[in-house]
Amino acid sequence: MKKFRSAIAMSLVFAAGGATAGTRDYIYVVGSSTVYPFATVVAENFGKSTKFKTPKIESTGSGGGMKLFCQGVGVKHPDITNASRRIKQSELKKCQTNGVKGVIEIKIGYDGIAIANSKKAPQFNLSRKDIFLALAKDVPDPKDPESGKLIPNPYSTWKEVNPALPAYKIEVLGPPPTSGTRDAFAELAMEGGCKQFAWIKQIKSDSKKAKKAGDKKLAKQLKSKYKAICHGVREDGKYIEAGENDNLIVQKLEANPKALGVFGYSYLEQNEDQIQGSLVDGVPPEFELIASGQYPVSRPLYMYVKESHVGKIPGIREFLAEFTSDKAWGDEGYLVDKGLIPMPKEEREEYRKAATQLIPMKF
Amino acid sequence: MTDRIKATVKRGQVREAIEQSLIRRRKRNRRFRMLGLGAVILGMLFLGMMFSSIISKGYSAFVRTDIQLEIYFDPEVIDPQGARNPDVLASATYGKLVKAALRKAYPEVKKRKGKRKLYRLVSTGAIQQLRDLVLSDPAIIGTRKKLWLIADDDVDQYYKHGENQSRLKGRQLAWMAQLRAKDALKTSFNTNFFTAGDSREPELAGIRGAVVGSFFVILITLGLSLPLGVAAAIYLEEFSPRNRWTDFVEININNLAAVPSIVFGLLGLAVYINFFELPRSAPLVGGLVLTLMTLPTIIIASRAALKSVPPSIREAALGMGASKMQMVFHHVLPLAMPGMLTGTIIGLAQALGETAPLLMIGMVAFIVDIPSSILDPATVLPVQIYLWADSPERAFTEKTSAAIMVLLAFLVLMNLFAIWLRRKFERRWD
Incomplete structure (x- = not known):
């Protein structure tokens, strides 16, 4: 009994000691759930083809990933974070105050956001203005759109928004505000339509002017006003937050042919037999058109690496080499098979250089 | 004369009234039974639907x-x-x-x-x-x-x-x-499905990593929560004085049993990972968090088991000159053990199906290598199900259902074991 007891005590001490002693023999990645399907494939291939352990990848969302990433340097902090947007100035500052000095930025490719519906219904041809008018919380008064007056969104069918669209009720299933996909959708699709009203665009340029003039407070005020108009999504049940699970949205579209869904391009590609992507500004969400930048609702995906962890955690250099190799992110690489939209060749070369020579981004 | 007539009339009416009320009572009885039966059938129907949908998708x-x-x-x-x-x-x-x-x-x-x-x-x-x-x-x-x-x-x-x-x-x-x-x-x-870890290629993905992770987590939960829970229950039931303080403890234990599990995850993040600096994603931390979650269940079940041991046993032991501790450990505890174990197994089955608290401590992650110790990064079965359900590849749908089948099989086995324990060792006092 006594022996047993001391064995337990010993093992607990070992457990705690081992944990805090400061060794980790695998790469620790956090970040965006949009990049997760791509990062995991690279991790798996890396684990299989090298002597290193397979990296651990946690899907925390872009914001959550940055928070963990910028908490400090050392084995208990992640080495890499993925993001479906660029790192923010505030996040970089936080990184610096916590001692995370050299951060290497690698753009890994693009992701298109599809607005899709069931194949049982006709394909939509939306303009970004249609998207904004159908989904914004407040819209310019339809009687006199340029008057600068906002009214709560009065539209209940697509036909009311644009007579060319079907007379279906507006019903859009999409990600919740915590999602990077939602941020990008608001920024690219809704803001894109919102800006087409001259007086709303004026607010943004006024804000910039105020900033130049040194009136920071006014600039901030105008900017947040602009954001509220352009990014505010209606809350009267026409936009349905369907959780982070894109598969669920696809299934619901199948069951309800009159609804539209918003999700990443890779889910559209995997379910092409059941759903179709709507045209946005006349451009369908197709691989080549997203890659060439013609499809308006697409965003870059990023990866951020801690320079100071290279050499301390085994395999980071090799992992970056694998990620930036042509067999992974090239035009015909395995990431493309998983739905990543590759960058043009010159851009790939540029970021490969940053990754292999470990060139940190400038603050 | 008139009185007598009145009496007979009344007697007839009374009989009629009684008969009618009897009919009503029987009807009510029947209706209640039908409702009860209906509820059971509906429940079975839903269960059958769930099973058939999972099995038909997953086999x-x-x-x-x-x-x-x-x-x-x-x-x-x-x-x-x-x-x-x-x-x-x-x-x-x-x-x-x-x-x-x-x-x-x-x-x-x-x-x-x-x-x-x-x-x-x-x-x-x-x-x-x-x-x-x-x-x-x-x-x-x-x-x-x-x-x-x-x-x-x-x-x-x-x-x-x-x-x-x-x-x-x-x-x-x-x-x-x-x-x-x-x-x-x-x-x-x-065979891959049982021998491989997670993979992003559906045809190569397996549940072994998750099963091993679940095993470590449950082992730690069992090893910590059973002794702690039983000791707490024995103290509260047999030794502690009845006063305001023990009442307060009791209320808290009952409340803890109803706290949403995500709260334990947040607690685990703050205490084990941020304060004690244990590694993220490790089964050790997962087990510690789930211990917190299952403890109240085990304490409540164990106390009920102790309560069901009749006082005559205790009195007889004390009367024969046994000390209080001898009374508890030689006589009461062996009799209460089947009930305690049943409660523990049910608590563990609950812990086996839990994902929410593990989300906070980083066990929701893509991990390919099979964990070999309680400090290696790992996931557990329900987390694996969640991750696969979220994957874009169509072929993961059947994997998801198959993993659910494996998890359900484990749960059914654990519950059967609990029933077997109860049947075999439980003593009835009558």
Whole structure:
């Protein structure tokens, strides 16, 4: 009994000691759930083809990933974070105050956001203005759109928004505000339509002017006003937050042919037999058109690496080499098979250089 | 006279009234029984629906599709020096052998795009298969062999569920028809599903990593929560004085049993990871968090078990001169043990199905390597189900259902064990 007891005590001490002693023999990645399907494939291939352990990848969302990433340097902090947007100035500052000095930025490719519906219904041809008018919380008064007056969104069918669209009720299933996909959708699709009203665009340029003039407070005020108009999504049940699970949205579209869904391009590609992507500004969400930048609702995906962890955690250099190799992110690489939209060749070369020579981004 | 008539009339009425009320009572009784039966049938119906939907979706994940190809173990590719050095053999590019075999089987495919489509018929897992073959028997180099290789998930879905369920199209369908005509496609038991860790390729993904993770987590939970829970229950039930303080403790324990599990996850993050600096994603932390969650269940069940031991046992023991501690450990505890174990197993079954608290401590992650200790990063079964349910590839749908089947099987086994324990050891006092 006594022996047993001391064995337990010993093992607990070992457990705690081992944990805090400061060794980790695998790469620790956090970040965006949009990049997760791509990062995991690279991790798996890396684990299989090298002597290193397979990296651990946690899907925390872009914001959550940055928070963990910028908490400090050392084995208990992640080495890499993925993001479906660029790192923010505030996040970089936080990184610096916590001692995370050299951060290497690698753009890994693009992701298109599809607005899709069931194949049982006709394909939509939306303009970004249609998207904004159908989904914004407040819209310019339809009687006199340029008057600068906002009214709560009065539209209940697509036909009311644009007579060319079907007379279906507006019903859009999409990600919740915590999602990077939602941020990008608001920024690219809704803001894109919102800006087409001259007086709303004026607010943004006024804000910039105020900033130049040194009136920071006014600039901030105008900017947040602009954001509220352009990014505010209606809350009267026409936009349905369907959780982070894109598969669920696809299934619901199948069951309800009159609804539209918003999700990443890779889910559209995997379910092409059941759903179709709507045209946005006349451009369908197709691989080549997203890659060439013609499809308006697409965003870059990023990866951020801690320079100071290279050499301390085994395999980071090799992992970056694998990620930036042509067999992974090239035009015909395995990431493309998983739905990543590759960058043009010159851009790939540029970021490969940053990754292999470990060139940190400038603050 | 009139009184008498009144009495008889009344008596008749009373009889009638009683009979009518009897009819009403019986009706009410019947109605209640029907409702009860209806509730049970409805419950069973939902259960049946759930099971049949999961099984009908998931059973196909237990078989996988293989493609037969004639592989030439080209010495030029595998070991150009001919030294048969194991390191060289392990790092050779076996993918080339598969591609060469496919090109040979379909010489009419010339264009790059067509070739890419062709190569996609075979899973990248085939590379591992070939590597294992060569490493186990280097004499195979230089020979030609017909081998069954793992097919890609698209081929697998096509072969198992037909054209509608697959992304194959155009030429690929023609190739599939050819393969079928040559009997070069077959299904076999999917051992991978039980022996491999997670993977992003559905045909290679397995649950072993998650099962091992679950095992470690449950082991730690059991090892900590059973002694702690039983000790707390014994103290509260047999030794502690009844006062305001113990009442307060009791209320808190009952409240804790109803706290949403995510709260324990947040607590675990703050205490174990941020304060004690234990590693994220480790089964040790998962077990500690789930211990917190199962403790109240175990304490409540154990106290109920102790309460059900009749006082006469205690009095007899004390009367024979046993100390209080002897009374508890020699007489009361053995009799209460079956009830305590039942409560523990049910608590553990609950912990086995939990994901929310593990989300906070980083156990929701893509982990390929199978954990070998309680400090290695790991996931657990329900988390694996969640991760697969969220994956874009269609073939993960059946994997998800199959993993649910495995989890349900574990839960049913644990509950059966609890019932068996109760049947075998429980003593009735009457």
